[in-house]
Structure formats: C-alpha cells, structure tokens
Amino acid sequence: MLKLIKLILDFSGKYKPRILAAFVFAFIKSMLIKMPICLGVYAIMRFLEGSFTFNDFIFMAVAMLLSVVFQCILQNIADRLQSAAGYILFAEKRNSLAAHLRKMPMGYFTEGNLGRISSILSNDMVFIEENCMQDLANLMSEIFSQVIMIAFLFVMNVWLGLVGLAALILLVFAGNLSVASGLKDAKVRQEEAQKLTESALDFSEGIGIIKTYNLFGDKSKDFKDRIESSCKTSIAFEENQSCLQLLLNVFFAIGTTGILVAGLYLFSIHQISLIYLLGMMIFVFDFLIPAKVLYGQNSRLTVMKNCMDRIKSLFNETELQDSGTEHLDASAGNGTDEISFENVSFGYGTKEVLHNVSFGLQKNKMLALVGSSGSGKTTIANLIARFWDCNEGSVKIRGKDIRSIPLSELMNNISMVFQRVYLFQDTIYNNICIGRPDATKEEVYDAARKAGCYDFIMALPDGFNTVIGEGGATLSGGEKQRISISRCILKDAPIVILDEATASVDAENERLIQNAISELCKGKTLIVIAHRLNTIRNADKILVIDGGKIAEAGTHSQLMKNDGMYKKFMTIRQNSKGWNRA
Secondary structure, three states: HHHHHHHHHHHHHHHHHHHHHHHHHHHHHHHOOHHHHHHHHHHHHHHHOOOOHHHHHHHHHHHHHHHHHHHHHHHHHHHHHHHHHHHHHHHHHHHHHHHHHHOOOHHHHHHOHHHHHHHHHHHHHHHHHHHHHHHHHHHHHHHHHHHHHHHHHHHHHHHHHHHHHHHHHHHHHHHHHHHHHHHHHHHHHHHHHHHHHHHHHHHHHHHHHHHHHHHHHHHHHHHHHHHHHHHHHHHHHHHHHHHHHHHHHHHHHHHHHHHHHHHHHHHHOOOOOOOHHHHHHHHHHOOOHHHHHHHHHHHHHHHHHHHHHHHHHHHHHOOOEEEEEEEOOOOOOOOOOOOOEEEEEEEOOEEEEEEEEEEEEOOOEEEEEEEEOOOHHHHHHHOOOOOOOOEEEEEEEEEEHHHHHOOHHHHHOOEEOOOOOOOOOHHHHHHHHHOOOOOOOOHHHHHHHHOOOOOHHHHOOHHOOEEOOOHOOOOOOOHHHHHHHHHHHOOOOEEEEEEEEOOOOOOHHHHHHHHHHHHOOOOOOEEEEEOHHHOOOOOOEEEEOOOOOEEEEEEEHHHOOOHHHHHHHHHHHHHHHHHOOO
C-alpha cells in the first residue's frame, strides 16, 4: 500500500512538497477526530472519581467545538494543498502529453492507438485526478494514526499492545491479499475500458458507411457486445474486491474482539484498572479503523496503479528526435536543390515501401508524383514533412538533412493541403489563423479572398466568427478545402505539398479550388501528388512511382515520347470520360 502512495508522490514531481505538507494537516485532523474518545475516557475517570463538575462539562463542550472547527480548517488547508495540486498537475500532464504526441511519428496514430490515447485522457487521468489525489493525505494520515494507536496500546499494557499488534498484522495480511488481487483485476478492467473506447470511436467514425450499407445489425451488435463485456469486467472487478473486503471486515471483527477479550482477561487478573478497561472498551472499536479505512481504498488505489502505468507507457513511446541545431538559409540557391532525396528507403514496420529513391527539385519548381495507389507517392510527401524518418539515406532541404533541423523550423517552411481536410470546432477565423496566429485581421481576410472563400464565409450568419462543427461537419467538402488552402496562403511557406486537393469535389468547386491553388503556389516550390494526370501537365519534373521505386522521370513531353508507364497512364486517361473535364 505504501508503494502505491509513493508511486503517485513520485509522479507528482514539483508538487510533491505541497502534498507532503497536506499530510501534516491531514494527520493533525485525524488526531482531532479521536477527540471524542479522549473526552469520553476523561469523563469516565471524573465520574468514577466522583469529581465531575459543571466546569468539566463546559470544558468538554468547548473542546468538542474547537475540535470540529479546527478539523474543518485543517481539512480545507489539506484539500487546497493536495486537490488543487492534483488538478494543476494533470492539467500540465495533459499539456505535456499533447507536446509529446506532437513529436510522435504519424505511424503511431495509424496503428490503432487513438483508442488508447482517448482512454488514457478520458479515463485514466480523470480517475486519478478525481478519485485519488484528494484522498492521498487522508490515507497517509491513517497510517500515522495506526502507528500512534499501536504505541498508545503498548503504553496502556504491553500484553494489550502485543494482542493489538497481532490483530493489525492479521488485518494487513488480508489487505495485502486484496492489493495483489486488485492490481491484477485493475489491469484487465482498464484494458477493457480502452477496448470500449476504441469500439465507440470506430462505430462513430464509420456511422456513414454503417447507414449506407445497413450494417446496424452487425456493427451495433459488435458495439453492444463490447459494452456488455466492459460491464461484465467491471462487475467482476467489484465482486472480487467485495469478497476480499468481506474478508477484511471479518479479520477486523476478529482483531477487535481479541483485544476486547484480552482487556477483560487482564482486568480479571488485576493487570489493568477499571478506568483503563472502560477507556479501552471505548478505544478498541476505533483501534483498527485506520487500517480498515486504508485497505478499504484498495480498489481505487489498484486502479490508480494501473492508470499510472498506462500513462507512463504512453509518455515512454519513442518520439521523433528533435535535437537538430542547423537552420535553413532562405537565400540558399546557386545550384543547390530545394528538396532532394538521396538513396532513401523506408518501411512501415517490417514492410519496406520505398526502395533506394533519389531525386532533386530546384527552388520554385513543380514536382508531380504519379503512380497507382499504394506505389509510395504519399509516403514520399510525408517524409518531406518528416511525419516519419527514413530508414536509410537522407531527405534534404537546401542541402541540409531535415533530421538536423528543428521540427518547428522545418514545419514553418512547409504547407500541406490534404485530400481529406480537417477543421477544428472553432470559428472560421481561428481555423484560418492556424496558418499564422499573429496575422492581422486584414491578412486573414486577404487570404480568404485569394482562396475564393471570402464570399461564402460572409454569407454565413456570423461571418468569420461562425463556429463550425468538429472536423468541419457543417461545411461542404469544397468549402472546407478552400478554408484549408486559405490558411496555407496565410502561412506563406516556401514549400507546398498538395495531395490532389480536387479529387473529391464537384466541377464548380474544382474550378474554385484550382484558382485558390494557383494563388497559393505563386513563387513556391511545389510537390503535387497526382491522381488526375491533367493537373500535372505543366510540372517541371514528373516522377512515375511504381512499387516504391522511380520507374520514370522527366517532363510531360519527354515522358510522352517514351513508350513507358506514363504514356500508358495518359492514354488511359485520354480515353476515359473524366479526361474531357480538364
């Protein structure tokens, strides 16, 4: 039990002194709680002596009143010290976790870890914050109280002390059984909670497909089964802890009875006086209460231990190294490629998807990546933005390995327009400002005009102050895309990566988005991931990616002269219905 308390103290970091100070006030309060017992013994002594007076009554009343008042004051101080520290601590931990996740490779978020992150944030941290931090000092004070009460029993009589110590050992034995079982059950309970979170996310994110294909029976059953499984696990946890709590209560009763019998026996052989006997009879029913209360919190503390382990494991996930000290020279040129790949190989896990890829792109030029789905086009773009680090070779910007450049500086030089746009549940103005938080109002409006979204924004009820739904759910696909382009225009980064921004929109929105992209790309180095070949005719360089390798490279006219993969793609496109929309 002490290890569990020490665990959270160590986790508290700089707030540990505040919590330790709370221990002192909670301990004094716990001693004041025993005031009725002390006053009861005092009253018995005075009655037996025949000297109880009205002044004694006044003394006891004032002592009781002061005891209650000071208990309230001390509890308030302890709560302010430990509970406030707990909320501040976990606010900082959440911010630290956000900073940690920001530095994680993108692969971590595509490997089924979103449910784990959500569960730790919404379950584990909240559980410790609300169920453990405020009681920590009280639990520690129970330990202090139990030690003092044992010592007091030894002062009364050595034999009583020995019996009391034996009773306490019996209770601790039962409590430790409960702790061992609780630690095992708590792990299963929290893992089940994580699976439920993952299932809820999967169900909610796929609700459109579920409706479209009328899968409510199958998918709802899966979700319902997960809920029932989580329910059964939680009930089993409580049942197991209840059985052990019953054992704890039995040992408490045995211990209390044993001390009482020992006291009566010692009185019968004149080892203790009547006053001591009566005092002990008042005291004995409260003697093992601290240990009982302490182990009564076992279920919470064991869940806390598992929560702490899960939080620490998330913080221990390997980040992308951000120890670079080199800086990008904005004026670099003179033959140096703006972007270059040198013998780059990369794989997701054990599967290699890029094989010894090398190419260069000069400043303010356009590179188009062409190839079938899964060929490695998006992987190349993601490596430029350092969403992952390559396994072999190097990715360079202006001649410098991007791993040697601070991540913040690297990202300041890159803008990305994704095919799937995400907008935050905030005002449109703030969503655009993400591109450059210190931008003026006029700069934001100008970026919106260039992206072709100013007019539709002003037509909304609150204009730029309109709050959009999470993910941009209240806007059309084309509107979301133009807002995402406006924040890239506002950011004004020298390198722009486009993941076929017009692939999923109608003809009218495609025209508006193409105009917005033209504004975005003026004077920029451009990398286009092309699914529609008509968008890359004017590229300065085209790379045809096949099976993670560069199959062909050149301009449109050069590649059309070759009887290769690019020409075959173009021929297929020209013969397709969609080509005439160029």
